[in-house]
Amino acid sequence: MEAQQLTDKIVAVGDAIRALKAAKDAANAAQIAAHVQELLALKTQFKELTGADYAPQQPKKQQKKEIAAPPAADGDAPTKSKSQLKKEKKLADQAAKKAAGGGKQAKQQKQKKAKPSESAKPVESAAVPSAADLLLRQTEFQRQVLSSGAASSAQVVTPWDVEAEDGVDYDKLVEQFGSTKIPQEMVERMERLTGHKAHRYLRRGYFFSHRDLDVILDAYEKGEKFFLYTGRGPSSGSLHMGHLIPFTFTAWLQKVFDVPLVIQLTNDEKFLFKDQTLEESEVMAWENAKDIIACGFDVKKTFIFANTDYIKEMYPQILKVQKCVTYNQVRGIFGFTGSDNIGKSSFPAIQAVPSFSETFPVVLGGRKGLRCLIPHAIDQDPYFRMTRDVAPRIGYLKPASMHSKFFPALQGSTTKMSASKASTTIYISDSPDDIANKIKKYAFSGGGETKADHEKYGANLEADIPYQYLSFMLENDEELARIGREYGAGRMMSGEVKQKLIDVMSEYTLDFQKRRAAITDNLVSEFMSVRPLEF
Template identity: 55%
Template sequence: MANDVTNNLNNLNLEKCDSAGKEDDEDIVNPWNVVSKSETGVDYDKLIRRFGSSKIDDELIARFEKITGRPAHHFLRRGIFFSHRDMHQLLNLYEAGKPFYLYTGRGPSSKAMHLGHLVPFIFTKWLQDVFNVPLVIQLTDDEKFLWKDLKLEEAISLAFENAKDIIACGFDEKNTFIFSDLTFVGQCPEFYQNVVRIEKSVTFNQVKGIFGFGDSDVIGKISFPAFQAAPAFSTSFPFIFGKSKLPCLIPCAIDQDPYFRMTRDVAPRLGYNKPALLHSVFFPALQGAQTKMSASDSNTSIFLTDTPKMIKNKVNKHAFSGGQATVEEHREKGGNCDIDISYQYLRFFLDDDEKLKKIREDYTSGAMLTGELKKELIDVLQTLVAEHQARRAQITDEVVHRFMALHPLVTKSAT
């Protein structure tokens, strides 16, 4: 349990972390595994209590809109990004004219990314635009080499290909730096120096308690968390920030939070700011919230390489339905949007709030059938994926090399 683990962490006062990522027999949530027994997926209110984060409420959303002068992203309005750490403090600094930067990442385990992989990058792009701040994106090809059955060269290649999909989300090299751990660490001694500082601050017993590592795990896994923590410290990138110690904001899925609970506890001891975080929910598999998406099973999600026909077939054949067994029964009882995957995907990718509300009302009342709901989703996803593919086709190897070259970014100076 959280308190038991914390008491055994040799004075590293971690923020309510448990090694297995679970509080009871229901949900398992950790950086490598997410399992829920509920048709509606993970209980996020319970997860907030267990992890000790704060819920994104109407007050925080209102602050976003007031400070940026822009409507809140629908990921915020719909609770897709639902939890945070220290966002009010970060917004206080921003209001006072103090600069910060963004950091997010991707573990490149497959050449083809799926729709769920887009979620943090879509939101990060919005954050970057509304706050006008620089961004660093870490590709943890070293992690995937250590955890997956991949050759080193394959991991590096996957990172390079994934970078093309990330860039296609609309990022600008002027204020975005993308790096692969396996190619960057040797180029920047200050980054590795911060890694070593973090490694010296966390014991083997502590990292086992945080991440659940066992005695048979390879030693590379034990040291890897320091590599994911280091980008949260601006001095890791002297070619961007010089020696300035800027605050950092990390948008990520909630399963990555253990890394950054460790980072936040180490930061003050090293003289750095604790990073702030914004946590997203998990993107469900087509077969429902109880099924895990897998790159080895292309039918569990919509991939960014899918054709319009493939998207149509996958949604029609595999998208879990919250509807009733017969048309007559559905007209009478209506459907359940909370478990219907077509509706859940529309929550992520249909921008129009009024249209989404009408779809929910009609499907819940039985006025809209499952086939009609699936058609709405197919139209949205075919357009989304086709537009992404068109942008990605313009991303050459040379463009990726420019994003990954050590280069200064457009930053605000501190007041």
């Protein structure tokens, strides 16, 4: 597409957005969001093509008619009368005043521009931004960070990268993504409805944000069932501690609400996005399924599937989503470029459709319109924002979400634990010696540099990785509070906290490994068989 064609398209899409916003109809939100994504992608294309950011063309001002007579045929200027000279001087004075911003009329015009009418105000000035504006804000923010190289001074949170120099600012993510914090009242309501004490991840704010969780709880209180959906992208033969966060929490949700669950293994995604073969992805998916089952899921209520195995059943729903999302929108949401393979652009629809009960006619017993709750890490949010935008357009319910914080890397909370950094990642297959060596060698300490400093000033609990890991893993609230008080006051040394973590993690992984060893291939096949779940 040529530059002028892109310009024309950008103008047309911009006009469409303005027209929809001017209508002030909440039903237009999905269309506005789609156009916004398309507009961002078009502007990215424009920059790739021209090397410059798109800037709207300024309308040419209408030239005032020349009062002076046209030049003579021989090129000499005609003789001007006194009245003509006087008029020209007057016009010149007026033009000078206008250019300098002088004149009462110019000031009034400026004041009017500074205070537009209600119908002309941009959406950004509204008290509550629309879904489209939140999407635009988040996508534009990520684009600016990635394109300007400003990642060193800002946080980057995408489905593939998490980096934050000063630690992830979750309050900023809530604002940026347009989600809602989980209040204490909602945690207490879940306890009343289920009759169970809230999971430690809820009590301590590790699941901190949501979309429509209140809708799920309202429906459940009326006696309506819902189903859970979560997933895993198999990129290693073993899960690490960070991977267990959504799975252990989802297992708790399944137990206390007594609901069915579908777990997607995106072996196709890792083949498309990573340097691994399809065969490697399939082997890792099978091994990861054993790790997942060991988290305590109910085989009668859980269906685990690899995308390459279940694609036939998913494909009709995938097509519906793909038809509603343009290539430019996908580029705008996920940052794909012209050099990415086409499989990447089609994948988001594959991750979207398990949130619709219609994708599981056998597994969910033909139940249509069954609500879905997705517990997931906050970096996966772009997939499900797209899903929520599309759902009403194809006649389905919007899925609800619960967002978790990241399990930080051993080196510090500037990024999440990653399977791509094996030497500084604690796997659930690690031995006690492996765990001890990694914690002692790599775990970032928030304690004082010297014993005297530590005893005087205490530890920085927010920066201390061993303490943060304990807050994820220790079930006993009183014990965790005691460690926090003693360590924060400098009465407990860094070495003691590290040793406590080594003991807790070693005990946990040994117990997990025993459960995992008991899982047979036949049991995996049962979890992955297409059959009606009990609920």
